[in-house]
Amino acid sequence: MNEHARRLVLPLAVLALAVLAWDLVVRVNGLPPYILPGPGLVLSTLVADWPILWSSLLTTLEITFAALMLAAAGGIGLALLFNQSRLIEHSLYPYAVILQVTPVVAIAPLLLIYLPQPAAVLTCAWIVAFFPVLANTTLGLNSVDHNLADLFRLYGASRWQVLWELKLPAALPYMLGGLKIAGGLALIGAVVAEIAAGSAGAGSGLAYRIAESGYRLNIPRMFAALLLLSVAGIAIFALLSWLTHLALRRWHESAVTREG
Amino acid sequence: MASSASGPPIVSLRGIGKTFGNGTVAIDGLDLDVRGGEFVSLLGPSGCGKSTALRILAGLSEPSRGHVAWRVSHAPRDVGFVFQEPTLMPWATVFANVFLPLKLAGEDRAAAAPRIEATLARVGLADFAQAYPRELSGGMRMRVSIARALVTQPRVLLMDEPFAALDEITRFKLNDDLLALWRELRMTVVFVTHSVFESVYLSERIVVMSPRPGRIASELAVDTPVRDTQFRTSADYAAVCRRASEALAIAMAGERTPA
Ligand SMILES: Nc1ncnc2c1ncn2[C@@H]1O[C@H](COP(=O)(O)OP(=O)(O)OP(=O)(O)O)[C@@H](O)[C@H]1O
């Protein structure tokens, strides 16, 4: 078996074993579905409730991507601003850190008081997602080769040229790394906000479905929604990894495969 | 041969001193004239301030004392700089890397293309325009770096130990390439090195620097019209190398004797 096949087959084998064990535990102990539904029931629920779950998935994905876009714009924009002006950086950076270290679970209920629910959820997702983009892009912009920077100076490059031709390309791998983290975090942020809104909320995302099903003791649907959330998270990560690969494959050490 | 072509000074350093923020006096009281069309080497032990002097010459670093007087134009395109490392943009092709100085000057890519291709051909990289730096060997990267410095057709080429990281065979080859370019393009070359052999092989004039603080200790002329493999093995070459080594030893000994 070659390396590629092994990396696909091994995790799938683990999955199959886990599902089998899960099924066995449920059958042998005769567990009722409201304690632990078996994998078969979760799957059939997924199919039966598909219209509801699908529209919830779309809602969650919509919020996650909107938050990710805003996090990218905000994170990269702020990093550029900080890079151009020390004054602004020193004034604002501590607040970016505070926003990041304050647990979003604790902020969500407050946001839900002051903002309409969709806006609150989006804001939550944005808060957790923008910081890795900001921190990584800042690091990237400051990681420019000093000699290259000297070379640009020698050839009389303008501030704009230094930014566009040197700093941004040098920061790109870092930026994409930040985005990859932000993708997962945006999903987490969206889920946390919806959970905080709970069944009282008017939302219709997957997290809301989970909360709602919890109140109604519809455990199989909870599992089905959870499964969809995981799949969404994996898909987002895969998408961003693929974009990163496309952008860096020609030149960056992280993306090139060495021959020989 | 070009050895007689050196004209009046095109740039003079007078009483140059550089003290870094941490208190290190890198160079002090350094006087140097660079004559038009000459190939001059700055030879000195590691840490004696060669790079610092070259950076001051290039305007990349401000001297703490003294002044730099250019007697010819030294606009960005008139001065080429080659670092010890290739210092290429990894995200850009060889073509784009060589295009950089022209791009920064606002030139059009299509209009510049013939000059870039000609420059790449000159350093033997005509077939590698679309390659990325990581796809090249160390010597090829260095040649891209030289092509980039040459593409503006500078009058002055400043080189900071450009071949130090290369193996001997590649270094000899690039030494010959550089000499050919120098003759062909009639540039002034200021070449920093800590190799006695390299400085003797390449330059018409060797300026020996002494360390702590860096200053000019002595000067040595190398009057040889032909520089080729034969010269490298000649008794003449060995004799000049011996003289240069002695000058270097004296320069370094001067440091140890307390003033
Ligand atoms: N940015 C800096 N800050 C503080 N000290 C420096 C700086 N750059 C150089 N120095 C000091 O100045 C002295 C001369 O350094 P320089 O790089 O010019 O030496 P060099 O002759 O080029 O050496 P090498 O052959 O190793 O490249 C050294 O003692 C070094 O420690």
Ligand SMILES: [Mg+2]
């Ligand atoms: Mg040096």
